């Protein structure tokens with residue numbers, strides 16, 4: 603294990619930047635917001651802690667690259683920023699979700715509402731759900747795990763055609779596993795940042811996925827015919843529970859973060875940290891570190907406390923059977939953030 607502890611002076615320069623206009627822009631934050639962001643960089647902060655590298659297979663040692671400070675994010679001419687004509691995030695569900703008891707619609711609605719709170723002040727809308735057949739995508743059976751997989755590039759081509767004119771981005775989600783090309787085993791998701799779109803699978807977020815008797819394995823004698831999508835009609839999808847909801851919320855917000863131009867975080871523990879495997883993804887927190895928060899805030903323009911309150915409201919919303927057990931630590935964390943921000947309304 604290795605603790606990636608950056609000196610406080612370094613983190614401060616990464617947050618403020620060296621550009622005069624960006625330092626001036628920082629001064630626009632309220633005194634409470636500045637105190638909150640800066641206290642978060644201190645080694646003793648209870649809210650934001652150093653990244654711990656557990657093994658050489660973690661993202662940072664496996665993918666060495668320069669970290670992205672606020673200034674390099676802000677100065678990137680290719681990053682995408684919502685504007686009045688493009689400020690809607692569209693979610694496209696692809697194929698079966700859940701067990702048909704109605705929880706599916708609930709689940710994607712919870713996910714949508716979570717994105718609305720996370721990307722506070724942007725609109726998040728659904729496109730009408732589509733079947734796998736409607737996408738005309740190529741599919742296969744994975745020879746190692748014996749489960750169905752969809753070709754991620756074909757799904758991106760489909761999403762490109764479906765992307766509405768006023769979209770900031772379009773995100774496809776599916777419960778079927780994905781592969782990027784024949785020689786690859788699988789992929790959690792694939793995105794085109796320049797096109798503002800991505801597609802992600804939650805199949806491997808099922809705790810049983812890697813068990814030998816995983817229910818999503820195809821029977822040995824099933825023969826697939828290209829273009830015959832009937833195999834997807836009764837195919838297995840993971841049960842919807844609190845852990846699956848948490849993992850899905852984390853993935854979707856992480857991936858949309860990339861569409862904003864936020865690269866993998868190497869500063870502090872953060873939802874924008876890269877992850878090579880599910881265990882590393884589970885280790886990441888649900889929210890942004892102060893540096894990535896400034897990146898998002900500069901792109902959207904919200905009051906920091908308002909966004910935390912919206913996330914808190916999402917967890918507290920008792921109008922449905924939303925399984926929020928896995929979000930309780932996050933709930934406490936949000937309260938602590940709001941208390942440092944001097945917010946007394948919650």
Ligand SMILES: [Zn+2]
Pocket residue numbers: 856857860866875876877
């Ligand atoms: Zn990523």
Ligand SMILES: [Zn+2]
Pocket residue numbers: 867868869870871872873874875890891892893894895
């Ligand atoms: Zn970060």
